[in-house]
Amino acid sequence: MTQTTLRQHLQNQTTDAALTRIIEDISTACKLIADRVRHGAFAGVLGAAETENVQGETQKELDVISDEIFQQIVGTNPDLAALVSEEVDEVNWRKEAPKAGDFVVYYDPLDGSSNLDVNLSVGTIFSIVQLEADVAPSAEAVQIDGTKQIAAGYAIYGPSTGLVLSVGQGVDGFTHHPGSGEFLLTQAAMIIPAQTQEFAINASRYDLWDTPVRRYIDDCLRGAEGPRGKKFNMRWCASMVADVHRILTRGGVFLYPKDSGNAGQGGKLRLMYEANPMGMLVEQAGGASSTGTGRILEVAPTGHHQRVSVILGSRDEVAVIEEYHEKA
Template identity: 45%
Template sequence: MKRLVPVLKKDNVNLELIMLIRTILAASKEIAFRVSQGDLAGVLGSTLDENIQGEVQKKLDVLSNQLLKDMLLDDDSVRAIASEEEDFVVAGHKGAPYIVAFDPLDGSSNVDINGQIGTIFTIYAARDDVADDSELQFAQQGKDQLCAGYVLYGASTLLVMTTGGPTRCFTLDLTHGGYLLTESECEIPVETKEFAVNIANYRYWSEHTKTYFNDVLYASEDYAGSSMRWNAAMVGDMHRIISRGGLFLYPEDSRPGNQNGKIRLLYEANPLAMLAENAGGKATAAGKRILDIQPSSLHQRVPVTLGSVKQVDEFNKVTVK
């Protein structure tokens, strides 16, 4: 099996970008160890604080965020970072070439039940026309990402990443401490019969979204035998789609704060959309390609429809008016 760095070099990835990716993955290995220790490391349970999203922080949320923050700010190729857990952009090294955004622990509500969790990250070129700590550093379209990936912590620790070419999967080798290539080109099937959605939100959905479920998914013979899978961690649902196809949905709804969806564009939607597209899938927000959206704020939310092409298209055909 091939190690990460030779694979990236063969993909003609810039050496400085490779070193930055290694910094992110060094933090992921530390997080993976803390996850494996669980209550033995005292990382379970919640703090008394809320993050910028208004969500109660888990202890492992705070730890993971600090690990990534400290290691990235120590890397002299990083000009600025943005975290889902931070209110504002944090400046790094003046004149450095890259900026990094991350969700340190997606699915943290699963921590205390030993469920699926992961780290999502994205790298862009830094902008010279705005201040290092400006939100405008990250006001870049998803199609401009230089690298997007996630680390899934589970029975094995997996890295799924693209640097503009194929979406590849690597597995952390605990013996040698490195990520080894285990899937050279992930491919999302065009059509499947699995979907991931929080059906408990049905009452808040638009009539168009309800119509898709009532008249297409549940009524059509084409989708007879469909199965719902829901991890309450987008990174876990995404990995299942990368592995065997399906549809991930988090539509907008009528609840306060969710009128534009719940998924964050910068930290989740853009990196996962890039991974999906580079694996042959599709990712849209209200029918628009996610990677073409011009960000309007650091913590902007968007509705998400992501996965197998046929299912994404069928959902948009019913719901986008």
């Protein structure tokens, strides 16, 4: 049985040829990044690069390499106005006079790179918006609401290379076929179960959490005899891509809330190229995304490296967590 290629799938879902081309460029960049990750040990590039990104985080050599690949492949697209990367302070404008209809691509070139040394899954996250009017290049011009996203997705580099994508008509998963070089549709119409008994959170920050988050986790851990009336499993990969991929394939809820240790920054995860694209994917798959007090996609951007509290996954469980915040 012949499987649908990424291009065939996009041609069935959108008549926007320019959008198809830029998604194909992103997929090509992800294939190249996957190859660098797979062969990183032989090339000696799994270690730290002895530099910091704009977030003040120590970069891995593959963080830098992955960002360069993204710029080289996606950055040459003729319909691209700008790239916004986790690894680069300034907006990378590709046109002097961006026009309505041009694209802005936000991306985290290598999410979870701290997992490289222990051979766990990492990934690339991306979000695409389209300019609604001609703009002058500026940082303010890329501060566009998450509700304006026309596509979002991620690549996951694990036992196989996967690509999970939404163009606003649900969520579909593709797997890279090494023999043909194609991304083939392998998980059509991905749906997150409304209910779950599994959560993902960095439990080492327990003492820093706000009261509603601590109470929620405490109640989950009390099991069938506790107020939730059921047992919960805890999972944590320290890679947002890996944790969200698990939720998209079998359900669950992911939390990286604002806490006393990161409140001054607004949280840990970045709105434009982590929370918004993952929020779009989760919602398109029937789940929900929240800061604890409101929908992530409705957060008004104030900067292209803005951080935000993130809670997303199975719809009913996100609603429960929001209730904990309301009661607090």
